[in-house]
Amino acid sequence: MAERIVVVGAGPAGLRSAERLRERGFGGELIVVGEEPYRPYHRPGLIKPLLTGKMRPRDLRLPVLTELDATWRYNTRASHLEPEEHVLHLPGGEEIPYDGLIIATGAQPRHLEGAPRHDPRVHVMRTVADAMGLQKNLSRTRHPLVIIGGGFVACELASAARAMGRDVTIIVRGPSLLRHVPGGDFSQTISALHEANGVQILTKAWVHHWVPQPEGIAMHLNTGQVVFAGAVVLAVGSVPAVSWLRGSGLILDDGIMCGPTCHAIGANDIVVAGDAARWPNLRFDSAPRRVEHWLNAVEMGRAAAENLLAGQQNARPYTPLPRFWTDQHGMRIQGAGSPALAKDTILLTGPVEVSRRVTGYVAAGNLVGLIGWDTPPAMLKWTKELEAQSTKAMRLRLARRSPSRPAPRADVTTQLPLARLTPTYDELPPLRP
Secondary structure (H helix, E strand, O other): OOOEEEEEOOOHHHHHHHHHHHHOOOOOEEEEEOOOOOOOEOHHHHOHHHHOOOOOHHHHEOOOOOOOOOEEEOOOOOOEEEOOOOEEEOHHHOEEEOOEEEEOOOEEEOOOOOOOOOOOOEEOOOOHHHHHHHHHHHHHOOOOEEEEOOOHHHHHHHHHHHHOOOOEEEEOOOOOOOOOOOOHHHHHHHHHHHHHOOOEEEOOOOEEEEEEEOOEEEEEEOOOOEEEEOEEEEOOOEEEOOHHHOOOOOOEOOOEEEOOOOEEOOOOOEEEOHHHEEEEOOOOOOOEEOOOOHHHHHHHHHHHHHHHHHOOOOOOOOOOOOEEEEEEOOEEEEEEEOHHHOOEEEEEEOOOOOOOEEEEEEEOOEEEEEEEEOOHHHHHHHHHHHHHHHHHHHHHHHHHHOOOOOOOOOOOOOOOOOOOOOOOOOOOOOOOO
């Protein structure tokens, strides 16, 4: 059994992978390296609870579900990796040899070319410091908040700002919000929801010229419009935080390329979890993809830790059913599966209007995804059906490819009870108020 395992990344994937190592009986040295100076925290809580003042940073701390007995290296960014030498390099020339490595460095906000990132009124939203900076900025100005981008972060920020009574404008290059979900219905419904709640949406628009001024920032758009903002948030997507791995020999292509068991390709003692991993979810197909959902980071962290201890020959494919949720303007929107893979949609339950509706997403005659609007009971029912259908489809697909071998188990992760009593870990640096 490995004597020292190093976890790079102290977010949910890193924390839950460390827990799983101990639960599976790893008794060696455990080191967790994190770039931020904080305990692991609940990142989805940064927007509405923290930004609106309903919670303080310390309220977002993640509970530890088991005794870790780990060395925590906070405020430390990994600088380089030598897989053949099994050595992790830290700033200042420090080297940490390892017997097993879990990479869970997540993602970082994408940069918008031409944007004045040096201006304190221009923000991104990824960390506690980002949220607190935006909160402080909004408290100093009554000018509108302008959000550039049309994804989930942009939508949730707009909802939170409207709940605070702030004027909000979203600038999006496409014709509507959240266009990555197949079929125009979802995107159009989201856009209508925001407009009905007072959000101004400027579509097919981008900033042509930035003009910082004493009271705010003026933005000249390609449409000829001029928009003035007291604060601007760049919500134009994210990129995997893997630049420190350049030159390591690992395959980097929109994340770290992994096999179905979360092992980095070409390295039998390295697994990857969370937003930085690009792997084939055999539940749907063999194409490697990244999944940037909170719950996937948690589940993949556990699965990666199990497979690291099991060894590549005995590891089992990680085949989750992704689930996600978002709250916007009082509407709870839940998703399951991979709607982006669909070619068609079908109404599964509920009236024609949005409230309490579940839409199914279909590819090659198979249900591959769900989106529900304010209907948790119906989503629970249909998520079970989706899991059953996708598991059956996966087994048939894999059996056709390898008729002499039994299809792998679909359920390769063990859910841990989140309500379990959790030990304190006061030795870790706290989130500052």
